[in-house]
Structures are given as structure tokens and as C-alpha cells.
Amino acid sequence: MLLEDHIRKNKIDTVLICMFMVALLFSVIFAIGFAFGLPPIFAMAIGLPIALAYLAITYSFSVSSVIAAAGARPANPQNREEKLLIYKVEEMSLAAGLPTPKVYVQDSKDINAFATGRKPDEAIICATTGAIQQLNNEELEGVIGHEMSHIKNRDILVATVTVAVVGTIALLAEIALRSLFWSGGSRGDKKGGGGIIIIVAIIFIVLAPIFSRLTYLAISRRREYLADADGAYLTRNPEGLAAALEKIKNDLPDDPKGSKTVAPLYIANPYKRALRNSIWSTHPPLDERIRRLRSM
């Protein structure tokens, strides 16, 4: 499949994923309604505005909070290394057919990079000083290609929406469970058979946050593989990114400085070592990513 066809398929997938997450959100709202003996419309009237408000706030602050959290600064064209980084970003954006993102730099010895921005024409790519110093031309190109693919695939949007829904589900579940705990007798007027539904609803409410988070992490891992593949297609050189990932593998920080909320946007998992390769990880295992790239 061509990159462009990949992209269109991704956009459709993105819509489907968003619809799934919204459906999940609605199910949780309904479950809460059941547990409280409220009619669904009532539950929706409360739950939906909360969800939309959460989404709107996350969406509008997504870019500035990421940059601030990372402590990133605009790249300095007077510095030769940073100038070459700016050049790489321009080159990749031409290969992708996208407007050139702004280029930022994060002062850190770790090798890492991330992309952010609500729309392709407001995008930002940031690399660490560690990355531009330790990666050679090919490797840096592979990393930037990967980040450019995230922008082209609208992964930032997908991540923002998904995280917002997960957050809302967690928030609503927490509120619902606390209220239920404190007002144990409020369901006294339910018919006998309704009791089981309520118990099922409560179990669903307890499990929903975990389930939604696992779904989000699985989605995040899949998007990473996709960005690897699309990035390799942009550079026509999968080995570049593979070599960069090898260097990252041998240089994994024990005390990472990445911002947790934007973890999925980094090329390498900024989390602590222990969580790195589990189902709780936002990124697939580095070994598997390298293997796939080298088999292309």
C-alpha cells in the first residue's frame, strides 16, 4: 500500500477508533445512570458536558503544555547542529508533502524526539540535544521521518481525544463510585430484579477505567509501528531508523526526563525501565521495532 493510501486508511481508522471510545464513554455514563437508578437522559445530561469540557480543555492546551512540560526551546539556526536539525525537518516535510513544522530542541543527554500540534499546519517537532549530537545523518533522518509520520497520520489528535476520553471515564467512575459508597441506601426503591443489573453496572464502572486505559495503550503501540513503517517509507531507508533505535536501546536512561502525559508522542518510551515492555507501555518493545524495520 502506498503511503498516501496508508494515510487515508488511517484517517478512517482514526474516525472508527474515536467512535469506539465515544461509545465506551456513553456505556459508562449509562452504567452510572443504572447504578443510581437515574434515567439515561439524566446521566447523559451530566456526563456529556463533563466529557466535552474535558476534551475542549485538553485540546486547547495540548501544544503549550507539552512544550512547557518538556522545557523545550526553539532551535537556534546559529548553532550548526541545530541548523542541520532544522534542515532535516524541512527535507522530511517536503518528502511528506506537508507544511514545515516548527523545530524545537530539548536540552537533555537522552536520545529522544517528539512531535506535537493540533493540525499539520500548526505542528512542532522537538529533538533532544542528545539526539542531534549522538545520531548520525541517516539515523537522525529516520527519527525525524518517524515524527513526521505521526503528524501526517494525525496521531497527535488521536492521542489527545483518546486520553481525554480515558480521563473522563476515570473521572466519572471515581465520582460515581464515591457517591454510591456514601449514599448506600439510595437504590432502595428498585425492583428485585434490578439489583443484579446494578451490581453488573457497578462492576463495569470499576473496570471501565482500566479497560479504557489498556485499549488506549494498545492503540498507541499500533500507531508507533505504523509511524515506524511510514517514516521508513519517507526516507526509503529503514536501516536509518533501526540504527537510531539501537543507539537508543544501548543508552536507555534510568531516570527519564520525558513528560508522562505526552509519552506516546516520543519516539522512545520515556518511562522507567520496568514498565517499558509490558501491556502498560505506550511503545512496543524496541527489539521488535528494530526487527520489523530490518525485515522491510
Add this chain to the structure above:
Amino acid sequence: MDPILILALLIVVLIVVIFLFVFWGIYNRIIRYENRIDNAWAQIDVQLKRRADLIPNLMETVRGYMKHERGTMESVTNARAAMMSAKTPQESMEANNMLTGALKTLFAVAENYPDLKASQNFLSLQDELTHTEEKIAYSRQHFNDSVLAYNNAIETFPGNFFAHRMGRKTREMLQIPEESKAVPKVSF
């Protein structure tokens, strides 16, 4: 009216409606792909002009140092002239490849002039010319990718059916002439 007749009529209407929707989708797709090609070519053009604009500056910088390398410097300026006077995309590409070859030689020869190599101006021009070369290469790649998508759309079924009636023909990709891939030999 006879119900079977009504049913037949409805089926015909349904088929026509589906046909129109399919046509709508394919037509738009072909137009989108075509516009992508034109945009991609315009991008290449922008980079080629940028490259041509950098050359006079480069020549000024090296002129003082490389007084005896007239042949090398001339091939650069000639290639640039060819690029500016090119009329078709293919001609532009060939001229650009000539320029790339001439510049490779120039930079190889510049290795013998440490004063020149130490000049910040020269280094930054060299960086920038390398950069434009990469940009042209990637723009060309994107152009070819766009042409491939377009050709696929109008040659596969059912696109080919509509494309023929729309008067669309397959487009050509940009080729890289063999000579430009060779590394130039520098003799002293």
C-alpha cells in the same frame, strides 16, 4: 400501476444512484491526486530556483581563493545557466543533475584550499547547497509518489472506466539519468 413495474423502476433508480455516488468518489479522488502532482511539481520548481539563486554567492566566495580552477568554476556557472533556460521538467531535472555533478567536483577541489575551507561563509553556503540538493531529491520523490498514486487510480478498475471518459492519461515520473549517479574523478 403494476407493483412489479414499480419495483423494477425502484431498482433502476437505486442502481443509478449508487453509480452516481461511486462516480462522485472516484472523480474527486482523481482530481485530488492530480492536484497533488501539480503541487509536488511546483515544490520542486521552488527548490530548483532556490538552488540557482545560491550559486552566484558561492562563486563570489570561491573566486578569490580558487583563481586557477577556472574549468571547475565554469562548469558550475554553465550548469546553472542550463537550469535557468530549461523549458520542460525533464530538461530542468537534467540541468540540475549536471549542476550537482559540477558542485561535487567544486567541493572536492576546495579540499585543497584550507583558507577557503576555514571561511564561515563558504561552510554555510556548502551546508545550504547540500540542503537544497536533499530538498530537491525529496521533492522529486514526493512527485513520483504522487504520480504513482494517480496512475494507479486511473489504471485500476473501476477508476479506468471513468478516467477514460474524463480524458485523463497516465503521467510520467521523473527519471534520474545514469551519469549523475557516478562519483566525479578529480585529478591534480
